[in-house]
Amino acid sequence: MTSARTRIPKPAVLRLSLYLRDLDARGSTVQWISSRAIAEALGLTDAQVRKDLNTLGLSGQSGIGYRTDTLREALRAVLGTDRPWRTAVVGVGNIGRAVMSYERLQAKGFGLVAVFDRNPAIIGSEVAGCIVEDAKRIAVVCRAQAVDVALLAVPAAAAQDVADQLVLGGVRGILNFAPVRLSLPSQVAIVSVDLTVSLEQLAFRMSLLAEMKHDAAAGG
Amino acid sequence: MTSARTRIPKPAVLRLSLYLRDLDARGSTVQWISSRAIAEALGLTDAQVRKDLNTLGLSGQSGIGYRTDTLREALRAVLGTDRPWRTAVVGVGNIGRAVMSYERLQAKGFGLVAVFDRNPAIIGSEVAGCIVEDAKRIAVVCRAQAVDVALLAVPAAAAQDVADQLVLGGVRGILNFAPVRLSLPSQVAIVSVDLTVSLEQLAFRMSLLAEMKHDAAAGG
CATH class of the missing domain: 3.40.50.720 (NAD(P)-binding Rossmann-like Domain)
Incomplete structure (x- = not known):
């Protein structure tokens, strides 16, 4: 993983965490997963998921996707949570x-x-x-x-x-x-x-949504 | 603030929170603050700080900067923490x-x-x-x-x-x-x-720093 980490931009590192969380949520009985399934669960595009996983040296198999155990192992290794x-x-x-x-x-x-x-x-x-x-x-x-x-x-x-x-x-x-x-x-x-x-980011988004709703109601 | 919020990109909203936190840390006796002082405290550029504050309709006074109470009020208003x-x-x-x-x-x-x-x-x-x-x-x-x-x-x-x-x-x-x-x-x-x-992001950064140190020591 030595060279992979230096190539990964900060927002991508965050997505790697979310991929791992999604895999864990699906449980250990799921053996294969497509980039599309991951993308849909996280509100991303397939292309983004494939690109991120490609950076880790992983490429999915056509029509099946990725082996979940290989994927999980690679994600843990690059994130650095495969060691104490x-x-x-x-x-x-x-x-x-x-x-x-x-x-x-x-x-x-x-x-x-x-x-x-x-x-x-x-x-x-x-x-x-x-x-x-x-x-x-x-x-x-x-x-x-x-x-x-x-x-x-x-x-x-x-x-x-x-x-x-x-x-x-x-x-x-x-x-x-x-x-x-x-x-x-x-x-x-x-x-x-x-x-x-976090509280301020939430207050901002609530205020933004409220004003958008207000503008829509005002027909403007 | 109605129109300001829709113009602010997500990473800028995060910076607005950090500006407010920095102001609060300086205490209420500080009456004026420069974009440079804020930038230095947060590891940003002056230009970035001025641009963000400009989006809120604030422009600093040459050589003095911004009035802290005006700035604080504007930040709270746009973030939406000026109301219960x-x-x-x-x-x-x-x-x-x-x-x-x-x-x-x-x-x-x-x-x-x-x-x-x-x-x-x-x-x-x-x-x-x-x-x-x-x-x-x-x-x-x-x-x-x-x-x-x-x-x-x-x-x-x-x-x-x-x-x-x-x-x-x-x-x-x-x-x-x-x-x-x-x-x-x-x-x-x-x-x-x-x-x-958050733990995974930290493990990633520690792993990255460790491998950079290792590479430097290896002369590679």
Whole structure:
């Protein structure tokens, strides 16, 4: 997969996730799938699906499509979820707990090996099979535990400091739930999940749909 | 704002959210801001920021930039968070609770008016100031409460059924946390937050960075 990844544009990576989700939803009894079936389920064109899968070196068989197990394996390999990622969670609040209880975390290879918080009332207790460590010890514990990736669920004001400690600890990727843009070295991967941004995107689309309906009703 | 919204492409809407987040992070004492300052904070070009703000009918003053209060107001108006959205949460699991305890929900206009779950042990109890209603009553209660928007935090297998009930109840927008693509009428807005997709995007980027590092070390 070495060369394939560099050729894949960012929006295509997102689609690869959606293909895998669609395959998983169909269950393991489905052995063959056409680009058309995937395209229809996701609101894309056949051509787009075929092009994306072609980038992975996969070409469908005429009239049948793709073997689902081959496809699933290729998608997992290129996405990088065919290997374990040693994972830490920082912040045992509502979001941290929701993330730790997320059933697909382990299935996607994100095995929890460390949990951190700065609240003395929580430090030392067991959460999701880990003893909660003091957030002051992030760099040391991440090194000792060879943590690859951190799920960052702390308040916005603390996020950059914590991220710096994670980088010191050798972490190579951060999933950031704090509503703030983190400044990180270029060799550290970052993906953000910002609920405020999602809410605003939704408010925008609802407002847009409402004004389109209004315009249509006004005959304009 | 009627005409502005239809002219804004999807990636620009996302940037508008980031501009607002940046303004909020700078605090209310900052009265003027340049496109350059915003661009630098977000890793964009000045030209991109000016172009986006120009779409909203805003032009900066030479050498000073934009008044932050005017800018903030215009961003909130176009995003549609300058008005209240009557909000329901469906699913009182970890994700539902994390969403309800999210401090910016109310500030962004998403006032909670109804909470639903299908678990008899939870129905009738009070969560975030609302009595939890039986999920069977979604359509009726949403109509009665004039719910605009629903935050959908139920398991994937239940999501489409619940979404159908929400649409029957007159809901105009859904923020979907279930890892499944919902089929909805075109007049209902949808934004998805899928943790699996975010984890896969992160695994991809970590894998890509690792292989680039490996290639560089190999001198290739």
